[in-house]
Amino acid sequence: MTTLKEPVLTKRIPTHPWGDPAERKLVTYDQYVKTDGYTGLANALKMDSKDVIELIKAAEVRGRGGAGFPAGMKWSFLPPEDGGRRYLAINADESEPGTFKDRLLIEFDPHIIIEGIAICMHACRLDTAYFYIRGEYHHQREMFENAIKEAYENKVFGPDSRLGKINDRWPDLFLHRGAGAYICGEETALLESLEGKRGWPRIKPPFPAVAGAFGRPTIINNVETLAICTPILERGEDGAKWFQSMGTQRPQGAPPHVPASFGPKLFGVSGHVNRPGVYEEELGITLKDLIEGLCQGMRNGKKFKTAIPGGISTGVLSTEDYDVKLDFDITKYDTLGLGTAGVMVMDEDTCMVAVARNIARFFGHESCGQCTPCREGTNWMSKMLSRIEAGDGTTRDLDLLLEIAGSMGALPSGRGATICGLADGANWAIRTIVNKFWDEFEAKVSSKGFVSLSVVGG
Amino acid sequence: MAWIAKNSATMQIDRRDEAYLTIALKKQLEDEVIPRYDTRMAATMPALHLVQDTHGWLPHQAIEEIADFLGLQASQVLDTATFYEEYWLKPHGKYVIWVCQSLSCEIMGQPGLINKIKSHLGIQIGETTDDGKFTLMDVECLGSCGTAPCALVNHKLHENITADNFQTVLNSLE
Numbered sequence: 055m056t057t058l059k060e061p062v063l064t065k066r067i068p069t070h071p072w073g074d075p076a077e078r079k080l081v082t083y084d085q086y087v088k089t090d091g092y093t094g095l096a097n098a099l100k101m102d103s104k105d106v107i108e109l110i111k112a113a114e115v116r117g118r119g120g121a122g123f124p125a126g127m128k129w130s131f132l133p134p135e136d137g138g139r140r141y142l143a144i145n146a147d148e149s150e151p152g153t154f155k156d157r158l159l160i161e162f163d164p165h166i167i168i169e170g171i172a173i174c175m176h177a178c179r180l181d182t183a184y185f186y187i188r189g190e191y192h193h194q195r196e197m198f199e200n201a202i203k204e205a206y207e208n209k210v211f212g213p214d215s216r217l218g219k220i221n222d223r224w225p226d227l228f229l230h231r232g233a234g235a236y237i238c239g240e241e242t243a244l245l246e247s248l249e250g251k252r253g254w255p256r257i258k259p260p261f262p263a264v265a266g267a268f269g270r271p272t273i274i275n276n277v278e279t280l281a282i283c284t285p286i287l288e289r290g291e292d293g294a295k296w297f298q299s300m301g302t303q304r305p306q307g308a309p310p311h312v313p314a315s316f317g318p319k320l321f322g323v324s325g326h327v328n329r330p331g332v333y334e335e336e337l338g339i340t341l342k343d344l345i346e347g348l349c350q351g352m353r354n355g356k357k358f359k360t361a362i363p364g365g366i367s368t369g370v371l372s373t374e375d376y377d378v379k380l381d382f383d384i385t386k387y388d389t390l391g392l393g394t395a396g397v398m399v400m401d402e403d404t405c406m407v408a409v410a411r412n413i414a415r416f417f418g419h420e421s422c423g424q425c426t427p428c429r430e431g432t433n434w435m436s437k438m439l440s441r442i443e444a445g446d447g448t449t450r451d452l453d454l455l456l457e458i459a460g461s462m463g464a465l466p467s468g469r470g471a472t473i474c475g476l477a478d479g480a481n482w483a484i485r486t487i488v489n490k491f492w493d494e495f496e497a498k499v500s501s502k503g504f505v506s507l508s509v510v511g512g
Numbered sequence: 513m514a515w516i517a518k519n520s521a522t523m524q525i526d527r528r529d530e531a532y533l534t535i536a537l538k539k540q541l542e543d544e545v546i547p548r549y550d551t552r553m554a555a556t557m558p559a560l561h562l563v564q565d566t567h568g569w570l571p572h573q574a575i576e577e578i579a580d581f582l583g584l585q586a587s588q589v590l591d592t593a594t595f596y597e598e599y600w601l602k603p604h605g606k607y608v609i610w611v612c613q614s615l616s617c618e619i620m621g622q623p624g625l626i627n628k629i630k631s632h633l634g635i636q637i638g639e640t641t642d643d644g645k646f647t648l649m650d651v652e653c654l655g656s657c658g659t660a661p662c663a664l665v666n667h668k669l670h671e672n673i674t675a676d677n678f679q680t681v682l683n684s685l686e
Binding site: 139148149150151152153154157188189190191192193226228230231232233234235236247248249250251252253267268270322323324325326330331332362366396398400404408409412413416419420422 | 551657
């Protein structure tokens with residue numbers, strides 16, 4: 055069992071087992087500084103910007119927003135400075151169902167994020183940062199706006215900023231309010247939305263690091279990814295070693311380009327457990343430990359049926375995978391990845407057909423409509439699952455369902471038919487649910503006259 | 513989301529003499545918002561939010577005024593406004609109730625809850641009560657999965673709601 059020795063991201067936010075969430079209060083700038091705040095930025099400013107990127111690379115920090123892409127590597131994709139503007143876009147469009155981890159940091163400890171933003175701006179020589187926060191986070195937006203004001207007052211940003219001039223400009227951090235669109239969490243859709251357009255993902259390449267917001271080099275990072283840079287830099291040169299003392303190593307025998315899963319991670323647990331909430335743990339904690347330890351077991355003493363490891367796009371785990379290790383290597387259990395680590399736990403009474411219908415409806419509703427396979431496919435699946443749930447489906451519908459799912463998505467499993475990964479999430483979720491809980495679907499449909507041709511597990 | 517096909521060729525736009533994008537709002541945008549971005553178009557979403565927060569919703573005249581102000585076509589601003597769920601292109605009740613219907617909320621009892629709210633208010637989803645007080649909407653994930661089910665009433669989030677405690681909340685609203 056891996057256990058975190060001390061809270062890292064939740065150092066100032068009371069969280070089980072170190073504190074009582076009822077005592078959570080906003081950490082102001084002064085309180086933040088009193089508890090060693092902004093020492094990470096001070097350390098970073100003593101270092102050459104390239105060395106900061108090297109440190110993050112050496113620590114092997116992987117993005118916390120869903121894809122798990124190595125953050126240091128992303129930062130090093132930027133072209134050399136040419137005197138023009140370079141942007142940072144912070145993705146706080148936390149809309150994946152099951153995910154509510156960034157909200158905790160934004161609401162209670164905004165300065166750990168702001169410090170991470172400043173570190174990233176120094177490291178990558180970015181002069182303007184946009185904090186893209188989802189429209190529904192009204193209270194959190196107010197909290198963060200106040201924190202930005204405090205940061206300006208204390209010369210983190212603005213004229214005479216302690217970062218100095220970057221690209222001949224004083225660094226700035228602005229808040230940009232979204233307006234309720236899941237797709238804007240996709241990095242290029244976020245940029246389109248920032249530019250005042252509808253959130254339609256862009257075709258890559260060019261990648262945002264080369265041509266992003268307003269056609270200029272742009273780095274896009276999740277809130278938690280930037281926040282985790284702060285405690286690393288607080289420890290200066292030892293930061294990488296400290297970060298790697300937590301989490302799990304790369305899988306045995308894996309080639310060196312497969313990154314390991316180091317560091318602490320926020321897990322947002324929801325569903326049928328006794329004590330849902332956001333917990334900080336090392337990567338590699340088992341689902342069993344998370345549920346039975348921090349979440350105090352299943353609600354009403356029911357049996358575990360399945361869990362979604364990181365937001366609904368990652369698909370479901372089988373009932374037998376109760377002690378799966380929650381790290382980025384989770385894909386071997388036929389999930390799309392760790393995602394956002396928003397763990398959704400379901401007990402034995404949960405109807406998987408209803409779960410599939412809810413997920414299909416979500417993706418049908420949130421598809422941006424740009425690519426036909428996704429726009430039509432997600433809604434088609436949603437209608438079909440509603441029909442199956444109502445008992446009007448046939449066995450042939452199940453085959454058709456898997457066929458539609460397999461024909462949309464940007465990954466090879468979706469035949470590269472779409473621009474972004476929204477359809478991959480939809481297809482993965484539906485396929486894993488149908489394949490892993492085939493019996494339930496079969497029991498719901500009438501087999502009159504039709505024989506299933508599906509190969510289970512494909 | 514963005515797929516409302518309507519014939520706008522014969523559409524009549526209700527107009528009033530007073531501008532929705534007032535001089536004060538224009539000044540606020542010009543001083544505080546537009547300098548933040550490289551293009552004027554990027555101020556579209558903040559401008560829409562500002563007019564909506566002031567007026568409650570976005571009449572077509574306001575869309576045209578924003579377009580004029582930002583040097584865009586009205587269709588460009590309408591394109592953005594129709595894509596995002598939070599922008600209202602028609603009036604709504606004094607309180608908008610957004611009930612989360614995503615997975616965590618559904619498995620924690622949202623279906624029963626929404627039925628009770630519907631019968632309490634006597635309206636279906638998307639409708640407004642006759643007295644213009646409440647509009648009921650469903651919405652995808654509000655980011656409050658650990659305290660499901662949840663609902664937003666205007667800008668205020670209510671967590672761990674049950675039919676009873678939510679009814680108390682609704683009754684307490686003026």
